[in-house]
Amino acid sequence: MKNVLLIQPLPSLIYKNNTELYSEFDSFGLAIIATFLEKNNFNITNILYLSSEKELEKELVNIDIIIIGDFRYYSYFCNPYFLIQQCLVSLEKFNFSGKVIIGGRHSDFFSETIKGNQNRLKIYIASSVESIGKSLGLKSSDFLILGKNTLPCPYPINLKFLNNDKLTGSISRPNRLNIAQIIIDSGCKFNCSFCEKARSDIQSFPIRYLLKLLEDYATIGKNYLIFWDEVFGKSKNTDSILNLLKELNLSFTCNTRLDSLNIEFITKLAIGNCKSILIGLEVGGNENDAQNYLKIDYRKKKYLEKLESIISLLNEFNIDLIGSLIIGLPNDTEEIISNRILHYSNLGLKKIYIRPLVVFPGSAIYLESIAKNIIKPYEEWNNTELQTYPLGYPTICRNLNREDLSQWIKN
Numbered sequence: 082m083k084n085v086l087l088i089q090p091l092p093s094l095i096y097k098n099n100t101e102l103y104s105e106f107d108s109f110g111l112a113i114i115a116t117f118l119e120k121n122n123f124n125i126t127n128i129l130y131l132s133s134e135k136e137l138e139k140e141l142v143n144i145d146i147i148i149i150g151d152f153r154y155y156s157y158f159c160n161p162y163f164l165i166q167q168c169l170v171s172l173e174k175f176n177f178s179g180k181v182i183i184g185g186r187h188s189d190f191f192s193e194t195i196k197g198n199q200n201r202l203k204i205y206i207a208s209s210v211e212s213i214g215k216s217l218g219l220k221s222s223d224f225l226i227l228g229k230n231t232l233p234c235p236y237p238i239n240l241k242f243l244n245n246d247k248l249t250g251s252i253s254r255p256n257r258l259n260i261a262q263i264i265i266d267s268g269c270k271f272n273c274s275f276c277e278k279a280r281s282d283i284q285s286f287p288i289r290y291l292l293k294l295l296e297d298y299a300t301i302g303k304n305y306l307i308f309w310d311e312v313f314g315k316s317k318n319t320d321s322i323l324n325l326l327k328e329l330n331l332s333f334t335c336n337t338r339l340d341s342l343n344i345e346f347i348t349k350l351a352i353g354n355c356k357s358i359l360i361g362l363e364v365g366g367n368e369n370d371a372q373n374y375l376k377i378d379y380r381k382k383k384y385l386e387k388l389e390s391i392i393s394l395l396n397e398f399n400i401d402l403i404g405s406l407i408i409g410l411p412n413d414t415e416e417i418i419s420n421r422i423l424h425y426s427n428l429g430l431k432k433i434y435i436r437p438l439v440v441f442p443g444s445a446i447y448l449e450s451i452a453k454n455i456i457k458p459y460e461e462w463n464n465t466e467l468q469t470y471p472l473g474y475p476t477i478c479r480n481l482n483r484e485d486l487s488q489w490i491k492n
């Protein structure tokens with residue numbers, strides 16, 4: 082039986098002053114891969130949330146295969162290329178001689194750069210459960226093929242891979258031990274130009290496995306869930322999930338679209354014990370050019386105008402609304418950003434996250450910026466000057482540099 086070590090590098094591996102943030106939850110993606118490999122007779126020795134090189138050396142004894150990836154989706158704050166590259170440098174230093182598989186959603190984009198920089202390691206690139214199986218020599222008949230970027234696990238997820246009590250929590254969620262995470266659907270039919278998920282196929286978990294996972298969570302005392310669906314509420318299984326949440330007395334937070342929040346859906350969410358909703362506000366309600374640039378569609382614009390009344394409706398049901406704003410658009414200035422924040426700050430949102438515009442590979446903005454020579458292709462982004470936390474990405478803002486923008490970013 083082959084021994085497998087799964088590694089999620091944490092930002093603190095390279096950003097030494099960032100020891101607390103973003104290590105709050107076990108990775109759903111890694112749990113899927115671990116469950117899949119265990120079912121195919123691999124021995125999972127550990128899921129390592131790696132924050133320093135010295136933690137790695139002692140884990141390498143008797144390991145045949147290492148899978149590294151950006152499975153936690155840190156990419157808003159930290160370019161995963163640097164995290165993975167740092168792992169590879171350490172593995173070379175410790176003379177690791179087994180197979181190294183690089184997974185996670187961004188792996189395809191930097192595969193050549195990573196391979197080109199390493200001399201001795203045997204590196205394979207895989208971006209889904211299915212392709213990880215293939216790079217390990219499994220035949221298609223050994224597992225279910227559910228799509229290119231296979232989110233759904235072909236088996237019920239083994240809870241032991243999702244219940245790691247070593248993670249530290251975070252400032253915003255210090256009581257992580259009561260909290261679990263879950264995804265019903267990955268993918269999105271909408272078309273926002275800054276999002277690499279735009280127009281991506283929707284992959285759903287088999288409902289029977291999801292219902293089992295909810296019951297398992299309730300059994301081990303998790304009483305709060307976070308749904309990481311791109312857009313919660315679009316799934317055909319939403320009603321069954323909400324009914325079960327109520328039955329199991331589980332509360333939850335979810336991401337959804339502002340224009341989903343009609344009275345009917347809000348009532349359903351409240352019955353299912355929803356406590357807070359995360360939505361993208363993106364830019365100010367009157368910023369037409371910026372809205373067009375981000376391809377915010379008319380349905381959402383209409384709901385932005387009604388935001389105040391939606392918030393009071395949610396208040397009646399004791400549901401908090403948390404919004405995200407984007408800064409760093411091409412024409413943004415300090416004044417524009419400040420007005421954008423001001424526009425929303427008195428409307429009664431529970432919290433506003435401020436996020437940089439990240440030119441994600443695969444997004445329409447990325448393609449447009451490459452075509453216009455505004456940025457270099459992703460595989461050329463391995464310049465040391467990009468290693469500044471929290472962006473690690475080129476900005477396409479004409480008026481403010483990355484350091485200027487990072488002052489606004491807030492959790």
Ligand code: SF4
Pocket residue numbers: 268269270271272273276277278279280311312338361
């Ligand atoms: S930002 Fe949200 S709604 Fe827009 S394409 Fe991405 S996931 Fe879909």
